[in-house]
Amino acid sequence: MSRDLVIIQENNFFSDKTQLSTxxxxxxxxxxxxxxxxxxxxxxxxKTYIRIVKDFLTFNWHLSLKQITPALVTLYLRKKDKVAASTRNLHRNCLSSLFQYLENVSYIQKSPxxxxxxxxVTETFHYKVLSIEQIKRMTEKVGSSRDRLVLQILYFTGLRVSELSTIKVKDFSVSSQKRNTQGAYLTVVGKGSKIRTVLTGAYLWKEIRKYIKKADLQPNDYIFNFEGAPLSRITxxxxxxxxxxVAGIKxxxxxTPSPHWFRHTSAIHALENGADIHVVQTTLGxxxxxxxxQYLKSRPVKSNASYLKKV
Known part of the structure; x- marks a missing residue:
């Protein structure tokens, strides 16, 4: 049996009750x-897309992919009435990607x-943004230099948690200029394997260098690791x-704030402090x-009230 057939058998996306032939x-x-x-x-x-596709095929257990219609897709999404609209959009985007691929390779005539x-979806960034005082308290109260640096990198760079966990020492490079006021260049592999470069800033780079030296990390080591493997998202x-x-943040x-709150916070604070929106776009990828x-809409710095007199 070929390796590809083994892979297909291990990834059977159909439920046991399906009427489709083997x-x-x-x-x-x-x-x-x-x-x-x-x-x-x-x-x-x-992993997420596999779960969604299996769920969709179980819902349409009596039909093949070629028999799926727009009405069936709509019905499937409508049945997801107990989840958030953003989650339904995730299901819709997953199916859109799949059926567009099937159309591109001429397996179906048109994506349903x-x-x-x-x-x-109304994005409520405003309550997912921490204050600078809260950030300071958290970094001061954490018990280890590793945990402090995790918070600092998330705040100053706005990285996604998956991007943070896979940073290696060799991903940092320093300007050849004698007076480096921008810190280091960090190469980040983001969504869809897209690569971008993020400036750390002088202060953060100083903290990173101290940590690398203290932990005796080598170029191929992950900055944050456990027995050589990247620190998990859960950790x-x-x-x-x-x-x-420990910081008493309410x-x-x-x-409970998540790593993504630091991404929102980084963007909002930068914009409020005068950063050009294109800089924030490039930093976040x-x-x-x-x-x-969306960040500007979520936390406007001015409104009509800013220009009206007291009444």
Whole structure:
């Protein structure tokens, strides 16, 4: 048995109750496997998409991919009424990607998801933004230099948690100028394996260099590692949760800040301190300026009230 057939058998996307023939299941599993392994999906995205596709095929257990219509896609999404609109959009985007691929390779004539629109979602960044005082308290109260640096890098660079966990010592490079006021250049591999460069700033680079020296890290070592492997997302979440608790941070609704709150906070604070929106876009790795613009809408610095007299 070939390696590819073994892979397909291990990734059978169809439920046991499906009425599709074994041959058709294999054929369509191969198409789904090929879509997932184009090379631009992260492992985390693959796991999420596999779960969504299996759920969708179980919902349409009596139909093949070629028989899926826009109405069936809409019905599937409508049945997800107990989840947030953003989660339904995630399901819709996953199916859109799959069926667009199937159209591109001429497996189907037209994607049934094209006419199914995304739901409008009001992004509530405002309550996911920490104050500078809260950030300072968290970095002061954490118990280790590693945890402090985790918080500092998240705040100054706005990295995603997946980007943070995979940073290696060799990903930093320093300007050849004698007087370096910008710190180091950090090469980041972001969503879809897109590469961008982020300036650390002089202060953060100083903190990073001290940590590298103290931990005796080598060029190929992950900055944050456990027995040589990258620090897990769960561990980074726990670091932030503990820092929140020891610093006595209280947020609306009793929510626990996540690593992504630091990304929002980094963007909002930079914009409020006068950063050009294009700088923030490049730092965060947003493909669209409209995505970065959501931060401006979420925390406007002025409104009509700023220009009206007292009454």
């Amino acid at each position: 041959n058709l299941q294999s054929e369509e599993s191969i198409q789904i496997w090929a879509w997932l392994n184009q090379g631009h999906f992260s492992d985390r995205t693959k 998801v094209k006419v199914v629109k995304q739901e409008k 980074i979440f726990k670091i932030i949760k503990k820092a929140t608790q 947020v609306p609704g009793g929510k 947003h493909a669209s300026l409209a995505t970065t613009g």
